[in-house]
Amino acid sequence: MPELPEVETIARGLAATIVGKRIARVDVRLKKMAPAPPGVRWSSVVGERVIGIGRRAKYAVLTLESGRALVTSLRMTGRLVVQRPHETDYPGTHVVLGFDDGSRLSFADVRTFGRMRLVLPGEPWDAELGVEPLSTGFTPEAFIGMLRGRTTPIKALLLDQRRVAGIGNIYACEALWEARIRPSRPSRALTKPAIRRLHNAIVDVLERALDLRGTSVDDYVDAEGLRGGFQNALAVYGRLGEPCLRCGAPIVRTVLAQRGTWWCRACQR
DNA sequence: CCGCCGCCCTGCTTGC
DNA sequence: TGCAAGCAGGGCGGCG
Structure with a gap:
């Protein structure tokens, strides 16, 4: 997707x-x-x-x-x-x-x-969209501010295009795994070091996926009709029951914010 | 404002 | 073997 x-x-x-x-x-x-x-x-x-x-x-x-x-x-x-x-x-x-x-x-x-x-010219079609995660405006401090006081699960916040714009289900799962954060944690319960890890992980995952021209789990092809390459680098998305690449525990799948959510119970906290 | 939920849609996979 | 149910999920509108 x-x-x-x-x-x-x-x-x-x-x-x-x-x-x-x-x-x-x-x-x-x-x-x-x-x-x-x-x-x-x-x-x-x-x-x-x-x-x-x-x-x-x-x-x-x-x-x-x-x-x-x-x-x-x-x-x-x-x-x-x-x-x-x-x-x-x-x-x-x-x-x-x-x-x-x-x-x-x-x-x-x-x-x-x-x-x-x-x-039409001047029409503010993107006024409700949040910060671009690969822009200079996406700073750790800005991200800390977005999470402050919010009860919503961190994964739901990552999917909310009004906060950070462009992250979907695949990269939300992957970034949370990389940052070792449990997807259901209330946003406001994340410590500052954890938020900084997640900020780093979001940028890192998106940049690596961009280098490989995206993820083709089933449908996606680019403008020339070619598949991407990041599906081979996924750590958790779609890997139900397979060993965690970090700790070896089996990857689980739960449903959060009406989305399939893949994560490691052992090392995402 | 916030959070939650249902809907849209079809192709593929799973299970009986 | 054949059919039906389940699943995939981004964005939007409705509701409390």
Whole structure:
């Protein structure tokens, strides 16, 4: 499921292939996946040039020359894949942007949970999103402040995009394991050294996953359709019953904040 | 404001 | 063998 490292990898791939191209065609086959803003037609993006591609939290952001942006949330099974002129559509394609050179950007999602939005200039679409964990704004002190007084389990806080933006279930599990912290611990019960360990672990896990172009446990592929490599480096996620890489105890799975949670009872406290 | 919960959706895995 | 139930989960809206 695409989290920060996966979306960043996709965005970098798209930057290399579609920046500078002009949109020649838009085909929204499933309207709920790309609802047009009130009073705006999707056809209005035809003729616009793509001037940049980036990422905010788990969203891929295509900037158009008018200052508008295409903001895509891939949720679990969404894909953004660039296709050559005569390649057949990627399976499950619901939205297609055709470019002036005949290449296409396909937005595919078998489960149709993903969404693509057309954001108008100045629209504060990301106002509710928290700090980027790989930015200089994510300091240990800022993180300590976020946890202060909060009763919510630390894992639920990591998944809350209003605090730190971009962490999903896989990297929340992995960072908590690396920091040796039990996922259910109330945020306010973490000592400052533990919060600092977790801060380090979040940055470390995300950077290592980014180096390996993300995690492909089942669906994720990048803009070229290639799988990532971090699934081979996972310490706990999906490893039910297998030995903890640190202490050898079997990894357990519980449910926390409606999410499967993999962790080591022996060395995460 | 905060925390919790249900819903959306389909493909794959598991179990009888 | 075949079918049904269970599971995967990000974001959002509703509720207390």
